[in-house]
Amino acid sequence: MKGRIHSVDTFSTVDGPGIRTVIFMQGCTLRCQYCHNPDTWNPSAKTAKEYSAEEITALIVRNSNYFAASGGGVTFSGGEPLLQYEFVREVLSRCRQQQIHTALDTSLYVPPETVRAILPYTRLVLADIKHIKAEKSRQITGQSNQLNLANLQLVNRAKVEIWIRYVIVPGLTDAETDLLQMAEFISPLDSVSRIDLLPYHTLGRHKWELLGLKYQLPEVDPPTPSHLEKIQNALQNVSGKPVYILH
Numbered sequence: 015m016k017g018r019i020h021s022v023d024t025f026s027t028v029d030g031p032g033i034r035t036v037i038f039m040q041g042c043t044l045r046c047q048y049c050h051n052p053d054t055w056n057p058s059a060k061t062a063k064e065y066s067a068e069e070i071t072a073l074i075v076r077n078s079n080y081f082a083a084s085g086g087g088v089t090f091s092g093g094e095p096l097l098q099y100e101f102v103r104e105v106l107s108r109c110r111q112q113q114i115h116t117a118l119d120t121s122l123y124v125p126p127e128t129v130r131a132i133l134p135y136t137r138l139v140l141a142d143i144k145h146i147k148a149e150k151s152r153q154i155t156g157q158s159n160q161l162n163l164a165n166l167q168l169v170n171r172a173k174v175e176i177w178i179r180y181v182i183v184p185g186l187t188d189a190e191t192d193l194l195q196m197a198e199f200i201s202p203l204d205s206v207s208r209i210d211l212l213p214y215h216t217l218g219r220h221k222w223e224l225l226g227l228k229y230q231l232p233e234v235d236p237p238t239p240s241h242l243e244k245i246q247n248a249l250q251n252v253s254g255k256p257v258y259i260l261h
């Protein structure tokens with residue numbers, strides 16, 4: 015079995031606990047306006063490389079000294095890693111046999127059967143919420159959020175640990191009422207152990223231009239530290255979960 019992989023980062027500190035090897039899978043069906051990896055979208059892009067489950071597991075195991083010392087492991091990201099869930103499941107299964115901590119960074123925009131199939135091999139789900147309101151989610155990603163939110167509840171019921179990831183884009187994802195609605199949605203989810211805020215940045219903009227795509231958010235500036243802190247406090251108070259700002 016082969017997986018199509020965009021790239022590999024062997025020393026990440028922001029994609030789950032500890033130091034992690036992150037496997038960025040090729041292909042995504044969403045089209046987030048703020049995406050900083052549009053080069054992962056096309057599942058058959060010529061720039062992607064094919065690896066067997068054995069090859070990619072061997073690469074992960076080679077870095078496992080870092081994992082052991084830092085409490086880290088492997089994270090599958092993308093693109094959308096669950097579009098190639100059979101390959102990812104095979105590698106995660108091999109990693110579990112080697113006692114390596116396994117995480118998925120996913121939008122959960124996939125059929126529930128896919129989520130059910132991969133959860134037994136997953137210790138942590140980094141779950142993106144794009145927006146709590148369906149119509150704004152459609153505006154941001156091209157799709158409603160109903161499937162993602164239903165799958166998030168499915169992961170919660172399965173008692174697999176969840177870290178929520180939410181991108182703060184001024185004027186698009188930071189309205190106070192929307193944030194409070196999201197916090198109220200998250201509050202009763204017992205498997206959610208933290209919320210990570212990702213401040214919007216423009217570092218991926220040049221990739222859109224290189225791919226001949228029109229960048230969707232030309233006038234948006236990144237959020238200020240004080241604005242982020244205000245959001246952090248509000249989310250923390252209503253959700254009852256620890257909220258972190260990632261940079």
Ligand code: SF4
Binds near residue numbers: 048054092094121
């Ligand atoms: S889900 Fe991720 S990779 Fe896909 S478009 Fe959105 S930000 Fe980009």
